[in-house]
Amino acid sequence: MLDLDTPVELVADGLAGLRVFVGYAGWGPGQLEDEVAEGSWYVVPGHIGDVFALDPAELRRDVLRRQPGSLAWVSTRPVDPSQN
Numbered sequence: 001m002l003d004l005d006t007p008v009e010l011v012a013d014g015l016a017g018l019r020v021f022v023g024y025a026g027w028g029p030g031q032l033e034d035e036v037a038e039g040s041w042y043v044v045p046g047h048i049g050d051v052f053a054l055d056p057a058e059l060r061r062d063v064l065r066r067q068p069g070s071l072a073w074v075s076t077r078p079v080d081p082s083q084n
Contacts, residue, residue, distance in 0.1 A: 017052065042071065 008015075035041055044067055053059045064075035 019056065042067075042074070044071070 032041075036043060042064065044063060046063070050059060050063060053062065060079065061075045065072050067075075
């Protein structure tokens with residue numbers, strides 16, 4: 001267990017590769033399930049390597065690229081549709 005007040009210099013080596021995901025999603029009860037059911041999300045198998053991917057900025061593209069059929073093509077689209 002790590003005390004959040006521990007000086008970074010003492011734990012830096014043990015934190016290499018650590019990722020923290022924070023934010024507010026704001027989903028209401030059942031909202032995510034409804035969005036998955038309507039096809040608003042791509043639900044695909046994950047690989048253990050995804051968790052430790054060296055370049056998280058490319059993770060979306062890499063995961064989509066290994067999917068079968070037309071879903072692999074989606075990996076070539078920009079994340080921001082206005083850039084298309």
